Amino acid sequence: MLDGNVYYGDDDDYKDTNDAFYQNKRAKIYVAPEHARSEEFEPTAAGDVYAFAIILIEIATRNDPFGVGGRISIKTTSCI
Numbered sequence: 577m578l579d580g581n582v583y584y585g586d587d588d589d590y591k592d593t594n595d596a597f598y599q600n601k602r603a604k605i606y607v608a609p610e611h612a613r614s615e616e617f618e619p620t621a622a623g624d625v626y627a628f629a630i631i632l633i634e635i636a637t638r639n640d641p642f643g644v645g646g647r648i649s650i651k652t653t654s655c656i
Contacts, residue, residue, distance in 0.1 A: 606630050
């Protein structure tokens, strides 16, 4: 922490926590898909259940919900 930034470790792969792009992508993983597609949304119980399920997946697998790779790739698709 010599440069004033906070770093955290994940298998010796350190990431700068001040990286706004990384934080924004990481936060989106907890947002329900129907909310992620819109700019403005009202929080709903269904969205809370989705976020809680993601947390349960993290606890059960002891891993990030997006995989071991360390990089976030969020792909939203829509069903027609």
